[in-house]
Amino acid sequence: xxxxxxxxxxxxxxxxxxxxxxxxxxxxxxxxxxxxxxxxxxxxxxxxxxxxxxxxxxxxxxxxxxxxxxxxxxxxxxxxxxxxxxxxxxxxxxxxxxxxxxxxxxxxxxxxxxxxxxxxxxxxxxxxxxxxxxxxxxxxxxxxxxxxxxxxxxxxxxxxxxxxxxxxx
Amino acid sequence: xxxxxxxxxxxxxxxxxxxxxxxxxxxxxxxxxxxxxxxxxxxxxxxxxxxxxxxxxxxxxxxxxxxxxxxxxxxxxxxxxxxxxxxxxxxxxxxxxxxxxxxxxxxxxxxxxxxxxxxxxxxxxxxxxxxxxxxxxxxxxxxxxxxxxxxxxxxxxxxxxxxxxxxxxxxxxxxxxxxxxxxxxxxxx
Numbered sequence: 001x002x003x004x005x006x007x008x009x010x011x012x013x014x015x016x017x018x019x020x021x022x023x024x025x026x027x028x029x030x031x032x033x034x035x036x037x038x039x040x041x042x043x044x045x046x047x048x049x050x051x052x053x054x055x056x057x058x059x060x061x062x063x064x065x066x067x068x069x070x071x072x073x074x075x076x077x078x079x080x081x082x083x084x085x086x087x088x089x090x091x092x093x094x095x096x097x098x099x100x101x102x103x104x105x106x107x108x109x110x111x112x113x114x115x116x117x118x119x120x121x122x123x124x125x126x127x128x129x130x131x132x133x134x135x136x137x138x139x140x141x142x143x144x145x146x147x148x149x150x151x152x153x154x155x156x157x158x159x160x161x162x163x164x165x166x167x168x169x
Numbered sequence: 170x171x172x173x174x175x176x177x178x179x180x181x182x183x184x185x186x187x188x189x190x191x192x193x194x195x196x197x198x199x200x201x202x203x204x205x206x207x208x209x210x211x212x213x214x215x216x217x218x219x220x221x222x223x224x225x226x227x228x229x230x231x232x233x234x235x236x237x238x239x240x241x242x243x244x245x246x247x248x249x250x251x252x253x254x255x256x257x258x259x260x261x262x263x264x265x266x267x268x269x270x271x272x273x274x275x276x277x278x279x280x281x282x283x284x285x286x287x288x289x290x291x292x293x294x295x296x297x298x299x300x301x302x303x304x305x306x307x308x309x310x311x312x313x314x315x316x317x318x319x320x321x322x323x324x325x326x327x328x329x330x331x332x333x334x335x336x337x338x339x340x341x342x343x344x345x346x347x348x349x350x351x352x353x354x355x356x357x358x
Contacts, residue, residue: 002322011317014342015349021298023318026291027212033222034208038200041226045233046193 175202179245186236196233203246204229206319207253213314214257215264216299218288224260228253247328254311254329261307301351305344312337313344 012019068074177198185195207228212221231252239248280300283289291299302310311330315321323334330337 002324004320007316007320007322011345014345017349017352018317018345021294024291024295025213025299025318026289026295027209027218028288028290029208029218030288034205037204037208037222037225037229038197041200041204041229041233042193042197044226045196045230 177202183236183239183241183245196236199232199236200229203249206246207249210250210314210319211253211257213318214254214311215260216283216289217286220260220264224256225253228256231256243328244325247325250329251331258307297352297355298348301348304351305347309340309344309347312340313348316341317345 008019069078182195182199182202185191185198188195204225208221208225211224211228212218215221215224228249232249235252239245280296280303283291283296283299302313305313308330312326315326315329316323323337326337327334
């Protein structure tokens, strides 16, 4: 065990200049500082000590795991896994979704009529005309009897007023 | 009759601390026995009283929280010093980061602060010595303080800094030589 003399001899050998200096540092503390320090620290530790000592090990482990989850690397990993899980679920689910046309076939004619009656005013007349044209073309291309068509033309002509025809000409 | 802090042994303090009923009394005795040494150890590292006060309070609170885990593998006082040293280094590093962020010159600030510190009444030689100490790397400064001011055996310093006695001897020798050169360069010697 080194004595104070050993330490002083070593310094004297290394630096006679330093060994001759008075080992006074010039640092001071406020009056009665150390008494107050004891009281202050004791007050701090006794007011907060109970929960620190009484935390069970399993709670500490749980809180460690929770803290680890929120570390950036772990959080990023978990977020990626969650994102992949959601994307996978969505991907597989999209294959089994019901066909909207099949859904429409379940609606009765009465319900459709009622819906159209209720909402007919909301549709743009131009849009309706387009739909009408499209359906007319497809209807003409289908197997409609010529007699029925002729009868339809005749009825349409009869419905148009002669005066209107003159205006059109 | 109750023993005073300086008469009581470390083992007696530790026995008191192990019992919940005497924990507070044991810790009070521990503080009365060691707080002053810990304070000066920290003060030599951080320089200013207010900073040393913050660091020593944090150190003592950490000691209180972990004293029941002390296994007695090292001396009690070297274990306490290790906690104080770590706290002081953490504080110094934070201060350096703050100084870097605000573009302050931390190194030149310390000696200026000391000269203006109401709790520093050192003469010209002590101020020169502190300036010379500022220029040392942190570890050399720690070793110098513990060996020169506290006259600690190398074995104990090795326990505190968790390093070898050989490395410590080399650090101390370097530190002493550098400080001597700084003092001579200041033309006072």
